[in-house]
């Protein structure tokens with residue numbers, strides 16, 4: 370009798386299940402408490418014949434152990450189920466994602482754009498693949514200007530006929546000037562960031578592609594003073610209010626007069642250091658008054674309108690801000706480099 374009952378209970382206990390702690394407690398009361406089923410067996414145990422006692426006793430112990438183990442097991446599984454249910458968010462991606470960082474060139478480009486937009490410039494973009502007409506001819510480059518040489522410019526030559534030879538990768542963002550003036554009459558106040566290409570051997574200091582930003586302002590009575598004040602404000606916004614600028618005479622085919630702008634070295638404050646080659650100044654852009662030939666070539670009356678243009682290298686400014694020693698780092702996509710830049714921009 371008692372053995373049957375024990376066997377019944379063994380299979381019953383073996384199959385116990387519970388959804389929560391409360392149910393487990395109910396099971397404990399039912400089987401293991403003083404008034405529980407297993408304790409109740411003890412009353413019958415007293416009636417067991419002496420020679421059977423040992424075997425039945427072992428069976429009861431086995432049952433008790435099983436019940437205890439089972440309840441422990443249920444406790445553990447209910448606990449983890451509860452925990453995992455609380456943590457379970459089906460909208461989450463299945464692995465932790467590190468927040469990305471913006472590329473340093475993007476950060477600096479966005480800062481430059483932000484400053485110039487606040488000064489009234491609107492944003493535009495031109496083609497990276499363009500033709501000789503817009504990259505050089507309309508910008509007053511003489512037919513034999515060295516920039517047209519294949520050593521500087523990438524020509525796209527799928528067919529050696531005249532038309533396809535004329536397709537090139539732009540070597541500066543100034544092509545945006547001719548594209549914009551061609552389709553829009555003044556007032557024009559625009560900035561054009563973008564990628565440019567030059568046939569250069571890749572090294573720490575040069576790359577076959579890099580980034581520029583072109584600025585163009587055409588209206589009535591635009592003077593060099595306007596240009597200078599805009600550039601001074603720009604430099605102070607970008608590098609800090611104590612920044613000084615200086616304009617050195619220079620030459621570009623599409624501007625007359627032309628200048629290059631230096632800023633006071635913001636590392637040594639103008640005193641002279643290794644970074645500015647002990648001059649106290651670092652060059653950041655080229656600029657000038659748009660050559661009347663360029664205005665005319667693009668369909669703008671140079672007797673009515675005048676304007677200024679400027680062009681800067683985004684890598685150059687990024688280097689000044691972050692002291693990146695090797696230009697190649699910008700295009701290698703090494704996350705150890707890229708993760709060092711974090712920005713709200």
Ligand code: DAH
Pocket residue numbers: 540541542543583584621624654655656657678679680681
């Ligand atoms: N296009 C020139 C370059 O790539 C930079 C430049 C100089 C742009 C003077 C301008 C400018 O708009 O006025 O070196």
